Amino acid sequence: MIGHTLAKVWFNFAARVLTAVPQKTPILLTGPGSVKLxxxxxxxxxxxxxxxxxxxxxxGTDILKSVEKILKDAGVQYAVHKDIKADPSFEVCRAGLxxxxxxxxxxxxxxxxxxVMDAGKLIRMGxxxxxxxxxxxxxxxxxxxxxxxxxxxxxxxxxxEATAAAVITDTKRHRKxxxxxxxxxxxxxxxxxxxxxxxxxxLTASTGVNALAHAIEAxxxxxxxxxxxxxxxxAVRLILAYLPKVYANxxxxxxxxxxxxxxxLAGRAFTRGFLGxxxxxxxxxxxxxxxxxxxxxxxxLPYFLDLYAEACPQRLASLARATAICxxxxxxxxxxxxxxxxxxxxxxxAGLGIPCKADFLKADDIEAIAKEAxxxxxxxxxxxxxxxxxxxxxxxxxxxxx
Numbered sequence: 001m002i003g004h005t006l007a008k009v010w011f012n013f014a015a016r017v018l019t020a021v022p023q024k025t026p027i028l029l030t031g032p033g034s035v036k037l038x039x040x041x042x043x044x045x046x047x048x049x050x051x052x053x054x055x056x057x058x059x060g061t062d063i064l065k066s067v068e069k070i071l072k073d074a075g076v077q078y079a080v081h082k083d084i085k086a087d088p089s090f091e092v093c094r095a096g097l098x099x100x101x102x103x104x105x106x107x108x109x110x111x112x113x114x115x116v117m118d119a120g121k122l123i124r125m126g127x128x129x130x131x132x133x134x135x136x137x138x139x140x141x142x143x144x145x146x147x148x149x150x151x152x153x154x155x156x157x158x159x160x161e162a163t164a165a166a167v168i169t170d171t172k173r174h175r176k177x178x179x180x181x182x183x184x185x186x187x188x189x190x191x192x193x194x195x196x197x198x199x200x201x202x203l204t205a206s207t208g209v210n211a212l213a214h215a216i217e218a219x220x221x222x223x224x225x226x227x228x229x230x231x232x233x234x235a236v237r238l239i240l241a242y243l244p245k246v247y248a249n250x251x252x253x254x255x256x257x258x259x260x261x262x263x264x265l266a267g268r269a270f271t272r273g274f275l276g277x278x279x280x281x282x283x284x285x286x287x288x289x290x291x292x293x294x295x296x297x298x299x300x301l302p303y304f305l306d307l308y309a310e311a312c313p314q315r316l317a318s319l320a321r322a323t324a325i326c327x328x329x330x331x332x333x334x335x336x337x338x339x340x341x342x343x344x345x346x347x348x349x350a351g352l353g354i355p356c357k358a359d360f361l362k363a364d365d366i367e368a369i370a371k372e373a374x375x376x377x378x379x380x381x382x383x384x385x386x387x388x389x390x391x392x393x394x395x396x397x398x399x400x401x402x
Contacts, residue, residue, distance in 0.1 A: 003389075004387040004389070005387075007378070007387045008222070008383075008384070008386075008387045010381070011222075011378070011381040011382060011383045011384060011387070012222045012223065012383045014381050014383075015221075015222075015223055015274055015380075015381065015382070015383040016223065016383075018139070018180075019223070019225075019272050021140075021182050022182060023164050023182035023185065023271065023272070024145070024164070024182055024183055024184075024185045025185070026151070026161065026162065026185050026186045026187060026188055026189045027041070027187065027188040027189070028188075028189055028191065028264070029041065029188065029189070029190045029191070030190075030191040030192075030257075030260075030261070031191075031192070031193075031257070032192065032193055032194050032253065032257070033192065033194065034190050034191065034192045035066070035067060035070065035152060035190050035192040035194070035195060036070055037190065038067065038070055038071065038109070038150065038152070038190065039070065039071060039074035039076050041150060041188050041190070042076060042107065042148075042150070045107060045148035045150070045187055045188070046148070047106055047107030047147075047148040048077070048106055048107075049076075049077045049078060049079070049103070049104065049105050049106055049107070050071075050076070050078050050079075050105055050106070050107040050108060050109045050148075050150075051078070051079050051080070051081055051096075051099065051100045051103060051105035051107070051108050051109070051123070052064070052067065052068075052078055052079070052080045052081070052109045052111055053081050053084060053096055053108055053109065053110050053111065053112075053116060053119060053120045053123060054080070054081070054082050054084060054110075054111040054112045054116055055082060055083075055084045055085065055086075055112050055113075055115070055116055056082055056083075057112075058082075058111055058112045058116070058154055059080070059082040061198060062198075063111065063154055063195050063198075064080070064082075064111065066195075067109075067111060067152070068080075078105075078109075079099070079100075079103035079105055081095075081096050081099040081100070083095060083096070083099075084096065084112065084115060084116045084119045085115070086115050086292070087115060087167075087169045087176065087286055087290075087293075088115050088116075088118060088119040088168060088169065089168065089169040089170070089171045090122075090132075090133045090134055090168055090169075090170065090171070091171065092119060093119050093122040093123055093126065093133055093168065094126070094133060096119055096120075096122075096123040097122075097123050097126040097127060097133075100123055100127060101127070106147060106148070107124075107147050107148040107149065107150070108120050108123055108124040108127075108147055108148070108149045108150070109149075109150045109151075109152065110149070110150070110151045110152065110161075110186070111152045111154065112153075112154050112155075113153065113154060113155040113157070113158060113160075113207070114155070114157065114158025114160045114167075114293070117151050117153065117158070117160035117161055117166075117186075118158075118160055118166040118167055118168065119166075119168075120149065120151065120186075121146075121149070121160075121166040121179070121184050121186075122136065122166055122168060122179065124146040124147040124148075124149040125142055125146040125184065127146065127147050128144050128145075128146050128147060129142065129143065129144070129146075133168075134170070136179045136181075137168070137170070137177040137178065137179055138177075138178075138179070138180070139180045139181070139380075140180070140181055141179070141181065142179075142181040142183050142184065144183070145183045146183070146184075148187055149186040149187050149188075150186055150187060150188045150189070150190065151186040151188070151189045151190070152189075152190045152192070152195065153189070153191065153195075153196075153260065153263070154195050154196055154199070155196065155199060155203065155207045155263075156196060156199075156204075156207055156208060156211065156256070156259035156260045156262065156263040157206070157207025157208060157209075157210040157211050157263055157294050158207070158210060158211075158263065158267065158293075158294075159211060159214060159263045159264055159265075159266050159267020159268070159270070160267065161185075161186060161189035161191075161264065161267065162185065162189065162264050162265075162267035162268045162271065163184075163185065163267045163268075163270070163271045164180060164181060164182050164183075164184050164185055164271050165178055165179065165180050165184065165271070166178070166179040166184060167179075167283070169287075174287065175287055175372065176283050176286065176287055178376070178380075180380075185271075189264070191257075191260045191261065191264060193253055193256035193257035193260055194253070194256075196256045196259075196260060197250065197251055197253065197256060198250075199250065200250070201247050201248075201250055202353070203294075204243075204246055204247055204250060204259075205243070205247050205298075205352035205353065205354065206292060206294030206295040206297075206298055206354070207263070207294045208239055208243040208246070208247075208259055208262075208263075208294075208352075209239075209243075209294060209297060209298035209301065209348075209349065209352065209354065210293060210294035210297045210298070211235060211239060211259070211262055211263040211266040211267075212235075212236060212239045212240075212243075212266070212301070212345070213278050213279065213282075213297040213298070213300075213301045214235075214266035214267065214269065214270045214275065214279075215231075215232040215233075215235035215236045215239070215262075215265070215266040215269055215270070216232070216236065216278075216301070216305070216319070217270060217273075217274070217275045217276040217278055217279060217382075218231075218232045218266070218269035218270040218272075218273030218274065218275070219232035219233065219236070219269070219273065219315060219318075219319060220276070220308055220312065220315045220316065220385050221273050221274050221276060221382065221383045221384060221385060222383040222384070222385055223272070223273055223274070223383050225272055225273060227272065228269045228272050228273035231265045231266070231268050231269040232265070232266065232269040232273065233318075233319065233322045233323075234262070234265055235262040235263075235265040235266040235269060236262075236319055236322075236323055237322065237323050238258045238259065238261060238262035238265075239259065239262045240323055240325075240344065240348065241258070242254075242255040242258040242259055242262075243255075243259060243348065243352070244348065244351055244352070246259060247351070247352055274380070274382045274383055275382055276304070276377065276382050276384045276385075277300075277304055277373065277377055277382075277384060277388065277393065277396075278297055278300045278301050278304050279297065279376075280373040280374070280376040280377040280382070281296075281300050281369065281373045281393075281397070282296035282297040282299075282300050283296075283373070283376060284369045284372050284373050285299075285300075285358065285360070285361075285369075287372075288365060288369065289360040289361075291360060295354070298349060298352075298354045299354065299355055299356075299357075299358050299400070300358075300400070301345070301349075302342065302345060302346050302349060302356075303396060303399060303400060304396075305341075305342040305345060305346075306342060307386065307396070308338070308385060308386065309335065309338040309339050309341075309342050310335075311385070311386045312385040312386060313334040313335045313337070313338035313339075314334050314338075315385065316337070316338035316341045316342065317334040317335075317336075317337035317338045317341070319341050320337040320338065320340050320341035320344075321337060323341075323344075325337075325340050325341050325344045326340055357400060357401065357402045358400040358401070358402070359402045361397070361400055361401055361402070363398070363401060366394050366397045366398060367390070367394050369397060370390050370391075370393040370394040370397055371390055373393060374388075374389070374390055374393060
């Protein structure tokens with residue numbers, strides 16, 4: 001246990017050192033129709049010919065057409081690169097950089113979900129750095145701010161438009177790697193709920209719970225910064241209030257706007273408050289079994305909530321009180337309030353059709369998954385509320401087996 005305690009102290013100290021570096025804060029444009037402000041934002045950034053980076057899913061909808069019309073009507077020249085894949089690799093990002101150079105673009109617009117925005121981050125940085133993109137992986141490995149960059153999320157989950165990180169697949173090492181740098185957030189982010197109205201219910205659910213996991217992990221970690229706490233609490237409150245409504249009624253514009261705000265707040269929260277074991281394991285599920293990241297987080301989250309309700313109930317109890325989940329318990333015992341919060345989250349997940357077990361998980365893979373998850377969680381490091389070693393994490397994973 002001494003080893004666990006020392007590790008917890010070290011993770012907290014190292015995380016505080018990392019967050020001492022000032023981070024770029026994007027300009028935020030929000031509300032229905034805010035995407036119409038794109039041309040003026042490009043003008044502010046002195047961008048003359050942006051590259052719209054997106055995927056085939058968004059390109060096949062009216063979303064891309066509406067953005068193109070806004071640019072055309074404003075007389076803005078642009079190009080489109082629509083070949084971003086889910087869990088983008090360095091190869092995918094390099095192809096985007098080649099398209100930017102071929103089209104002689106001087107800015108990047110990321111139009112899509114987390115994968116598109118993360119790829120956009122590397123493309124804009126690749127244009128101004130004279131080294132392979134693989135060299136970006138790790139902490140503080142960027143020397144300048146890259147090209148002008150605007151994020152327009154079309155899902156409400158990753159919060160990538162607010163974060164100082166990008167997650168990229170390294171196909172040579174068969175793992176996801178993270179680029180962490182305070183320069184990497186976009187110059188501007190446009191949160192227009194009208195662009196998310198067509199999102200299917202299942203994707204709405206998994207991305208919404210992804211944001212919920214971000215907020216909870218940032219809040220339960222040990223840094224306890226006041227800004228992180230307020231952002232995380234508000235994100236949790238909005239998600240618990242509006243995700244069931246939007247899941248039942250995808251055309252709920254007010255709910256869509258609330259979820260976009262929650263995703264952004266959760267992204268801001270975990271950028272300074274960090275993530276934890278939920279995210280680290282979910283990343284491995286994506287690597288190994290190609291499970292969508294939001295769904296992976298949704299499956300893993302309740303297992304750690306159960307553990308945290310016993311090991312560190314105070315923070316979950318605070319969330320329960322802040323979101324009025326305690327109900328008749330009022331200012332009752334922390335463990336009772338923490339368990340009430342966990343049950344509320346489990347009820348939400350069940351209502352969203354999230355599986356209780358990781359049906360894809362294979363027993364033979366568990367030790368390797370635990371090892372790689374610890375590489376992320378302890379290597380970053382994440383200031384987790386409870387420290388688990390490889391055998392303990394493997395035991396937790398076994399409870400997820402079908």
